Amino acid sequence: MEGTLLLNATYEPIMIISWEKAITLMWLEKAETLAHYEREVRSVTRSFQLPAVMRLRRRVKYRRPTVRFNRTNIYIRDNYQCQYCTKSFHASELTYDHVVPKSRGGRTTWTNIVTCCVACNRQKGCHTPEQAHMKLMREPAKPSWLPVIGKTLLPKDPPAAWKPFLWHTRP
Numbered sequence: 001m002e003g004t005l006l007l008n009a010t011y012e013p014i015m016i017i018s019w020e021k022a023i024t025l026m027w028l029e030k031a032e033t034l035a036h037y038e039r040e041v042r043s044v045t046r047s048f049q050l051p052a053v054m055r056l057r058r059r060v061k062y063r064r065p066t067v068r069f070n071r072t073n074i075y076i077r078d079n080y081q082c083q084y085c086t087k088s089f090h091a092s093e094l095t096y097d098h099v100v101p102k103s104r105g106g107r108t109t110w111t112n113i114v115t116c117c118v119a120c121n122r123q124k125g126c127h128t129p130e131q132a133h134m135k136l137m138r139e140p141a142k143p144s145w146l147p148v149i150g151k152t153l154l155p156k157d158p159p160a161a162w163k164p165f166l167w168h169t170r171p
């Protein structure tokens, strides 16, 4: 089930919370609901629509964190596309590749790790792209410029109800 996008009082997206937490915020009147999902939740006495986007009534201090370096964020940065054959894959069919192989001193960093399918990874082996005659779609970079919620990049297909709010305070 999708989470709820929580905005600061300034409308800046700050995190994704569970719907249980969202409903608690609603009951405590700490946040207002700006958009709903279609789906309803029923309790014995009443039913209500799940909040998709909520805004805190009081501003909290928030400094956007840097994007955490991990596998999921690399896949998201690269749009779940193998950076060599350019095909799209499910996360379970992907791996990551050291552009400059570890055995040649390549480091495990944003600028040397790319999303890669298993076949391309096998083909490239312990070679550089030039040696393997494989071309990168683009130079890998640290994605500080991509939308971040908490420490995770936005999912590939965020719920439609979030979309009007995701870019509100962004350049």
Ligand SMILES: [Zn+2]
Binding pocket: 082, 083, 084, 085, 086, 087, 116, 117, 118, 119, 120, 121
């Ligand atoms: Zn590939």
